[in-house]
Amino acid sequence: MLSSLPPQANPPESSLWRLLHRLWCHLSQRRRRQFGLLLGLILVSACAEIMSLGAVLPFIGALTTPDRVFSLPLVKRVAESVGITTAEGLLWPVTIGFIVAAVVAGGIRILLSWCSTRFAFGSITEVGLDVYRRTLYQPYQVQVARNSSEVISAITIKVNHTANVLHQLLVLVSSAVVLIAIALMLVAIDSTIAMMAAVGFGLTYGFITVLFRSRLKFNAQHVAQESDKMVRTLQEGLGAVRDVLLDGTQPLYCEIYRRTDHQLRLAQANNIFIGMSPRYAIEALGMVVIAVLTYGLSHQPGGVTSALPVLGALALGAQRLLPVLQQGYAAWTGIAGGQESLADTLEFLDQSLPPEAFQPPPVPLSFENAISFEAVRFRYHSDHPWVLDNVNLRILKETRVGLVGSTGSGKSTMLDLLMGLIDPTEGCILVDGQSISGGRRRPWQRAIAHVPQHVYLADTSFAANIAFGVPSTEINLDRVRQVARQAQIAGFIETQPMGYQTVVGERGVFLSGGQRQRLGIARALYRQASVLVFDEATSALDSGTEQEVINSIEALDRGVTIVMVAHRLTTVKHCDIIFELGQGRVVAEGTYEYLIEHSPSFRGMANVTP
Incomplete structure (x- = not known):
C-alpha cells in the first residue's frame, strides 16, 4: 500500500x-x-x-x-x-x-x-x-x-x-x-x-x-x-x-x-x-x-x-x-x-495526473529581473515545526548567490521551493513580480537546471548522459561538445577510445568524483537554462577536486544566474551575495568579506579569528 x-x-x-x-x-x-x-x-x-x-x-x-x-x-x-x-x-x-x-x-x-x-x-x-x-x-x-x-x-x-x-x-x-x-x-x-x-x-x-x-x-x-x-x-x-x-x-x-x-x-x-x-x-x-x-x-x-x-x-x-x-x-x-x-x-x-501531463512541454519562463521570497514559511505537516519561517530575500538576474548555514537550517528546502518542487505553506515566491505557482510552475521549472550532490549517471554514453532525457536521435552533438568544454570535461572525454560515445558504466563507477560533477554541470548547461542550481555539488569532493569544480563553475557565462547551497564556505567565496540561514530564517546577507566582518556565526563556520 x-x-x-x-x-x-x-x-x-x-x-x-x-x-x-x-x-x-x-x-x-x-x-x-x-x-x-x-x-x-x-x-x-x-x-x-x-x-x-x-x-x-x-x-x-x-x-x-x-x-x-x-x-x-x-x-x-x-x-x-x-x-x-x-x-x-x-x-x-x-x-x-x-x-x-x-x-x-x-x-x-x-x-x-x-x-x-x-x-x-x-x-x-x-x-x-x-x-x-x-x-x-x-x-x-x-x-x-x-x-x-x-x-x-x-x-x-x-x-x-x-x-x-x-x-x-x-x-x-x-x-x-x-x-x-x-x-x-x-x-x-x-x-x-x-x-x-x-x-x-x-x-x-x-x-x-x-x-x-x-x-x-x-x-x-x-x-x-x-x-x-x-x-x-x-x-x-x-x-x-x-x-x-x-x-x-x-x-x-x-x-x-x-x-x-x-x-x-x-x-x-x-x-x-x-x-x-x-x-x-x-x-x-x-x-x-x-x-x-x-x-x-x-x-x-x-x-x-x-x-x-x-x-x-x-x-x-x-x-x-x-x-x-x-x-x-x-x-x-x-x-x-x-x-x-x-x-x-x-x-x-488511481493516482491523479496533473494538467501538464496532457499538454506539450511549455516554453521556459522568461526571467528578466529578480526572484523574490516574500514572507515564506514552510513545514511538511501541520503538526511539524517550521522548516523556514518568514524568509524574505531577493535574487537578481545574472548574479551568483550562495546559501549557507548549519545542518537543518533549511538550505535544501529553500532550493526545493525555488525550483517549484514544493509549495510554501505561507507566503509566496515571485519571478519578475509574478507567482510561480499554478500554470507558471512548469514553465519556471523549464528555465532551471539542477546539479545535485550525487549526480545520477546512466549506464550509457557520455553524450547521452550530458543530454540526459533527450532521445538519442535528437541529441545535438555540437551542443554536447560545447557544454563539455564549458564544464572542463571535454579534454577527458575526447581521450576515451570512443570519445563521446564511450559508455560511462552504471552510476559512473569508472569516473572520479570531480568528473561526475563536471558531467552534471555539462548536463545542466545542455538544458540552456537561465538559472543553475547547485545543491552542495562539491561537498563530497576533496579540497583539490572541489577547487577544480569551482573553477569550472566560475568560468561559466555570467549571463546565467547561479544559486549555490554549500557546506564549505570556500565554494561560495566568490558569490555576489551570500544568504546565511539559521533556524529557518535569513540571519545575515552580504558578500563573503562583509559576512566575515559582521556575522560571528558566519565567521565561526569559516574558522576565521576576528
Whole structure:
C-alpha cells in the first residue's frame, strides 16, 4: 500500500468484482471494444462446441445402427436429396461431418486462446505504462515519502500478476459460456442424467471454492507483500555492495533473500496446487458416473447397443465438460490469488495526473529581473515545526548567490521551493513580480537546471548522459561538445577510445568524483537554462577536486544566474551575495568579506579569528 498517499474518507471496496470494475475503467476504449469482440468469439466458440457435440449422435448411430438412423424421415429426405439411397452410404458423409465439426471447434478454441492471451497482455502493457507514467507525475513530496521498492515491485511484478488476473478472467468467462452450451446440449440428449451430473459436479466445485477461498486470499496477501520485500532486499544488497564486500555480510543478505523468496514461492505453489488438485478427484468421479450410467442403460430395453449413441454423446460431453469445469475453477483461483497484487496496481493507477501531463512541454519562463521570497514559511505537516519561517530575500538576474548555514537550517528546502518542487505553506515566491505557482510552475521549472550532490549517471554514453532525457536521435552533438568544454570535461572525454560515445558504466563507477560533477554541470548547461542550481555539488569532493569544480563553475557565462547551497564556505567565496540561514530564517546577507566582518556565526563556520 502507498502510505505516502493521502488517506481517503471512504476507502474503495476491496471486493474482487469492485477491483475488476476499477481495472475496466482504466482500460482504453480500444481495449474495451476488443473485449466486446472477444465476447462474440466466445459465443462462436460455444456454438462450435454444441455443433461438435451434436455431431456425435449421428456419427455413433451411423456406426452402430445405420438402418435405424436412415429410417428417420428427416435423415432419409436429406440423404436422398444428395444421392444417398442406402443406410451404409450415410457413414462416409456423417464421418466427414463429425471430423469437420471437431476440427472447426478445435480451431476456434485455438483462435480464442490466442486472442485472449494477446488481449490480456497487450492491455497490461498499457496498464504498466500508465502506472509508470502516473508515478513519475506525482508531486515531489509524494516521491520522497514513498518506498521505491514498492514502486518497482508494482511496475515489474504486480503488473504481471494483474496481467494474469485479466487473462484468467477471460478464461473464466469463456469457460462459463462453453460450460452452459455443453450443459444445454447434454440436457437435450438426456435431461435427467445431464442435470444430475451438472448438479453433482457443480456442487463439488462450489464446495472446493468455498473451502479454499480464505486460503487463496491469505496467499494473495503473501505474494504481494513478499514481492515488495524481494525487490527491497535486492536494492539494499546491490545498492550497498561496497559495504557488503567490506563487511562480509553476503551471508546475511543471502539469508534475507532466501527467506523472502521461500515465502513468495510457497504462496505461489499453494495457489497452483489449489487450482490443479480438484481435477484428479473430479476425473475419478466422472469415471464413476460413466460406469454407473453404462450399467443402468444396459438394463433398459435394447440393452447397451441401443443406448450406445446416447452413452457415447454423454461420455463425450462429460469429457468436454470436466476440463471446462476445471479450467474455470483454475481461472477463479488465479484471479483470487492475484487479488492483492491487483489492488496494489490499481492504487497506483488511481493516482491523479496533473494538467501538464496532457499538454506539450511549455516554453521556459522568461526571467528578466529578480526572484523574490516574500514572507515564506514552510513545514511538511501541520503538526511539524517550521522548516523556514518568514524568509524574505531577493535574487537578481545574472548574479551568483550562495546559501549557507548549519545542518537543518533549511538550505535544501529553500532550493526545493525555488525550483517549484514544493509549495510554501505561507507566503509566496515571485519571478519578475509574478507567482510561480499554478500554470507558471512548469514553465519556471523549464528555465532551471539542477546539479545535485550525487549526480545520477546512466549506464550509457557520455553524450547521452550530458543530454540526459533527450532521445538519442535528437541529441545535438555540437551542443554536447560545447557544454563539455564549458564544464572542463571535454579534454577527458575526447581521450576515451570512443570519445563521446564511450559508455560511462552504471552510476559512473569508472569516473572520479570531480568528473561526475563536471558531467552534471555539462548536463545542466545542455538544458540552456537561465538559472543553475547547485545543491552542495562539491561537498563530497576533496579540497583539490572541489577547487577544480569551482573553477569550472566560475568560468561559466555570467549571463546565467547561479544559486549555490554549500557546506564549505570556500565554494561560495566568490558569490555576489551570500544568504546565511539559521533556524529557518535569513540571519545575515552580504558578500563573503562583509559576512566575515559582521556575522560571528558566519565567521565561526569559516574558522576565521576576528
